[in-house]
Amino acid sequence: MAAAAESLDRKQVFLRLRDHYGEQAWWPADGPFEVMVGAILTQNTAWSNVEKALARLRERDLLNPDALCEIPRDELAETIRSSGYYNQKARRLAEFADWYRQQGGLDALRQRDGQSLRRQLLDLHGVGPETADDMLLYAFDQPFFVIDSYTRRLLQRLGLIQGKEPYDTLQQDFHRELEPDPELYRQYHALIVEHAKTRCRLRPDCDGCPFVDGCGADVCGGPS
DNA sequence: ACCCAGGGTCATA
DNA sequence: TATGACCATGGG
Numbered sequence: 001m002a003a004a005a006e007s008l009d010r011k012q013v014f015l016r017l018r019d020h021y022g023e024q025a026w027w028p029a030d031g032p033f034e035v036m037v038g039a040i041l042t043q044n045t046a047w048s049n050v051e052k053a054l055a056r057l058r059e060r061d062l063l064n065p066d067a068l069c070e071i072p073r074d075e076l077a078e079t080i081r082s083s084g085y086y087n088q089k090a091r092r093l094a095e096f097a098d099w100y101r102q103q104g105g106l107d108a109l110r111q112r113d114g115q116s117l118r119r120q121l122l123d124l125h126g127v128g129p130e131t132a133d134d135m136l137l138y139a140f141d142q143p144f145f146v147i148d149s150y151t152r153r154l155l156q157r158l159g160l161i162q163g164k165e166p167y168d169t170l171q172q173d174f175h176r177e178l179e180p181d182p183e184l185y186r187q188y189h190a191l192i193v194e195h196a197k198t199r200c201r202l203r204p205d206c207d208g209c210p211f212v213d214g215c216g217a218d219v220c221g222g223p224s
Numbered sequence: 225a226c227c228c229a230g231g232g233t234c235a236t237a
Numbered sequence: 238t239a240t241g242a243c244c245a246t247g248g249g
Contacts (some may be wrong), residue, residue: 027230028248043231049247050230084246088232128232148230193230223228 008158008211010177014184017191020210024190028108032106032139034063039134040092040126041083053083065105068097092126098126129167137189143180145171146189150196154221158211196223 008016029035034054041050056079057063063070071079077090099120103109109117114136121132129147136142147170156163161170178184195210198221209220 039230042229044229045231045245046229046247048229052247082246084229085244086246088244092232122232126232130231134230146230150230189230196230 008160010160010174013154013158013160014178014191016210017195018187021191021194024187024194026193027138029138030063031123032109033065033100035139036100037063037068037095038094039138040096041080041089042134043061043085043089043131043190044125049082049084050181053080056080056082065097065100067095069101080096088126092124093198095125096127110140114140114144117142118144122158129171133171137185141182143175143182143185145174145178145185147171147174148189148193150192150221151189154192154195157220198219 027038029038033121037057038050038054041053044054054063060065060079062076062079068076073090073094076093077086080086080093083089100109103120117140118132118136121127121135122129127135133144133146136144139144147167148187151170152161152163155170161173174185174188178188
């Protein structure tokens with residue numbers, strides 16, 4: 001019966017996280033295009049590895065659509081090597097950059113409706129729901145809540161979900177319970193990730209858990 | 225040596 | 238619809 005925190009709704013979960021971890025500075029990037037590149041590079045990959053790849057791209061003046069389209073695929077792959085899955089991601093970046101140019105660049109994309117933009121992003125090879133929502137939320141200030149594996153794990157441990165619901169279902173739950181505020185969504189997602197990095201090991205002096213007093217329950221951030 | 229990390233695609237049943 | 242294989246580096 002360790003389920004001490006069960007009646008929390010999604011807004012209360014946010015408030016606990018925010019009170020505990022404070023305001024988050026997240027997704028530092030030099031502009032929307034760089035956010036989008038980072039969103040692809042960070043797929044199933046530690047951000048520290050992505051930073052190295054972004055730094056190498058910047059050194060070589062590759063952080064723009066034209067360069068990403070023109071550089072040979074194997075050179076691009078080599079440049080982003082540290083981010084893992086580099087062959088897949090090189091292809092994804094090249095196809096994304098090509099699409100970005102065809103759309104007419106940033107000014108044209110900013111005018112687009114969020115829902116139709118999301119559908120087009122999902123049509124890109126290698127852009128799934130989470131990557132698309134990263135882009136929409138952090139690059140275009142559109143209120144799409146990002147569901148990642150940490151979000152699933154936390155909600156499951158809090159007893160708010162079963163665990164294997166589809167992405168869109170989980171996202172709709174947040175959209176239903178929260179006002180459509182992009183800054184709220186950005187902070188919330190960042191806080192969930194911050195909490196996940198806190199590897200409280202469920203034992204004696206875990207005074208750091210936002211969800212239980214004294215930490216006896218299985219609602220801490222880290223794996224297992 | 226093992227586990228984990230800011231997922232997504234594809235083949236198969 | 239739902240599982241499993243595959244992609245690959247780097248840090249703890």
